[in-house]
Amino acid sequence: MSSGKGLYDQLPATIDPIQLAERGARLVGSMPLRGMARLVATLLDGVGDALVELAFERGDNPGMAIVHGTVSASVKLTCQRCLEPMMLDLRAEPRLVFFRGGEDSEALIGNDEALEADRPMPLSEMVEDELLLAVPMIPMHELNVCPAREYVAAGQGKPNPFATLKGRKPNED
Numbered sequence: 001m002s003s004g005k006g007l008y009d010q011l012p013a014t015i016d017p018i019q020l021a022e023r024g025a026r027l028v029g030s031m032p033l034r035g036m037a038r039l040v041a042t043l044l045d046g047v048g049d050a051l052v053e054l055a056f057e058r059g060d061n062p063g064m065a066i067v068h069g070t071v072s073a074s075v076k077l078t079c080q081r082c083l084e085p086m087m088l089d090l091r092a093e094p095r096l097v098f099f100r101g102g103e104d105s106e107a108l109i110g111n112d113e114a115l116e117a118d119r120p121m122p123l124s125e126m127v128e129d130e131l132l133l134a135v136p137m138i139p140m141h142e143l144n145v146c147p148a149r150e151y152v153a154a155g156q157g158k159p160n161p162f163a164t165l166k167g168r169k170p171n172e173d
């Protein structure tokens with residue numbers, strides 16, 4: 001279990017996206033899920049790490065940064081079909097725009113979704129936000145591995161009243 005970790009570097013706790021973009025930085029590493037309270041609240045446990053791979057590039061304007069890459073984690077949550085625990089691979093491919101705040105900066109950048117980055121921000125919050133967006137509304141096992149599949153299959157074996165209606169012409173009875 002521990003040997004795989006050597007692949008990843010220690011990530012900084014806080015980042016300044018604009019500064020990182022200025023030197024074209026790339027962050028590759030892992031961070032523990034247990035530090036992400038909002039995410040862990042949606043999971044069965046906070047075991048494991050998020051894998052982070054982010055590139056920081058300069059935008060068209062000075063004081064602007066474009067951040068893109070992948071954020072992923074293997075998490076444990078409850079299947080909403082069988083209510084048993086299940087593992088799910090979350091994966092997000094964020095593309096974020098940051099800018100230094102100040103007068104006219106928003107107009108300059110002309111991007112409603114641009115985020116203000118006036119001071120160093122916790123990297124784990126950015127990672128957590130991305131992972132939260134990747135959690136499905138209704139997590140479920142793939143049907144062929146879900147313990148509830150037999151129940152579902154049995155339900156499908158019964159004649160479906162709608163299917164019968166569909167095959168019938170309006171003037172048939």
Ligand SMILES: [Zn+2]
Pocket residue numbers: 079080081082083084086140141145146147148
């Ligand atoms: Zn299931």
